[in-house]
Structures are given as C-alpha cells and as structure tokens.
Amino acid sequence: MTITLEPVTAANWRACAALTVHPEQREFVSAVTHYLCLCHYGGLWQPLAAVRDAEVVGFCMWAVDDDGSRWIGGVVVDAARQRTGVGRGMIRALTQRLAAEPGCVNVALSYVPENKAARALYASLGFVETGELEDDEIVARWTGP
Numbered sequence: 001m002t003i004t005l006e007p008v009t010a011a012n013w014r015a016c017a018a019l020t021v022h023p024e025q026r027e028f029v030s031a032v033t034h035y036l037c038l039c040h041y042g043g044l045w046q047p048l049a050a051v052r053d054a055e056v057v058g059f060c061m062w063a064v065d066d067d068g069s070r071w072i073g074g075v076v077v078d079a080a081r082q083r084t085g086v087g088r089g090m091i092r093a094l095t096q097r098l099a100a101e102p103g104c105v106n107v108a109l110s111y112v113p114e115n116k117a118a119r120a121l122y123a124s125l126g127f128v129e130t131g132e133l134e135d136d137e138i139v140a141r142w143t144g145p
Contacts (some may be wrong), residue, residue: 002049002052003050003051003052003057003058003085003086003089003090003092003093004018004050004052004093005049005050005051005060005090005093005094005097006048006049007047007048007049007050008036008039008047008048008052008059012049012051012056013036014054015049015056016031016032016036016049016056016059017031017033017036018020018032019032019034019056019057019058019059019076019078020078020079021076021077021079021082022079022082025079027112027114028111028112028114028115028118029074029075029076030060032059032074032076035047035059035061035073035074035076037049037063038053038074039061044063045061045062045063045073045074046061046062046063047059047060047061047074048060048061048062048094050077050081050086050089050090050093050108051063052081052086052089057077057078057081057086058075058076058077058078058081058086058087058090059074059075059076060073060074060075060076060090060091060094061073062071062076062094062098063110067105068103068104068105069104069105069106069107069108070098070099070101070104070106070107071107071108071109071139072091072094072095072098072107072108072109073109073110075087075090075091075109075118077090085098086120088121088124088125091121091122091125093127094107094123095107095125099142099144105143106141106142106143107127107142108139108141108142109122109127109139109140110133110134110135110137110138110139111137111138111140112137112138113137113138114133116120119138121129122140123140125142126142126144127140127141127142128141128142128143
C-alpha cells in the first residue's frame with residue numbers, strides 16, 4: 001500500500017476536514033478543521049493530505065523550527081482506515097521527505113504520554129524520546145536510519 005502526501009488544496013480540503021477519529025482518541029488530537037486553521041492563519045504549519053488509491057485517508061502538518069529541525073504535527077488517520085498501515089506509511093513518507101530538505105538536523109514530533117498507540121508507532125519508526133517536553137507532551141526525534 002502506497003501513501004502519497006499531497007498539498008491541501010481547494011479540491012481536497014473538504015475530504016481532509018471530514019476525517020474523524022474514534023471517540024476515545026479525541027483527547028489526543030484536535031479536529032482537522034482546527035489544524036487547517038492553524039496552517040492557514042498561524043503562518044508556521046504546512047498541511048498535507050495523506051492519499052491512498054486516490055482517496056484522502058489521513059492528514060498531517062509540518063513546520064521548520066529555529067534550530068533547523070522539522071516538526072510533524074496534527075497527525076490524523078481516519079477511524080475507518082486505522083490499523084491498515086496508513087499512519088505508518090504517512091509518517092514514513094513525511095519523515096523521508098523532511099529529512100531530505102537542506103538544513104534539516106532531525107525530525108521531531110510530540111505526543112501525550114497516555115497515547116500508547118502513537119508512542120509505539122513512533123518508536124517502531126525510529127523516533128527516540130529526548131526527555132524534552134512541549135506543552136506537557138513527550139518530544140521524540142528521528143535522526144535517520
């Protein structure tokens with residue numbers, strides 16, 4: 001299964017906004033509409049749609065920090081497509097894309113300690129917890145294979 005990351009555009013933003021997570025996951029992520037507003041009005045985050053077989057199945061956003069690290073945020077996999085490799089494919093594709101950018105020192109993300117599924121996924125993809133906290137979330141960084 002191939003996941004491609006595409007810019008959020010006038011043609012696909014509604015499909016991104018329609019993505020939902022399971023009710024018990026809502027404490028870990030915001031609605032995609034919130035993330036889209038951050039991207040549009042915040043001036044920092046860049047939104048991407050995760051696409052499989054021409055269908056939007058996930059959403060993520062990324063930003064560049066002052067130290068050159070790339071941050072992944074707002075990761076949402078549609079509830080109906082979870083546990084099918086979408087999240088893994090999306091993070092793998094985004095990590096490789098960001099790491100290839102000139103000046104990238106590492107790829108970082110954060111998650112709430114209680115989000116065991118995210119913690120396990122990111123660890124399995126090579127993200128290492130650093131001991132840093134970002135808004136009470138655990139920071140993990142990927143520095144390459």
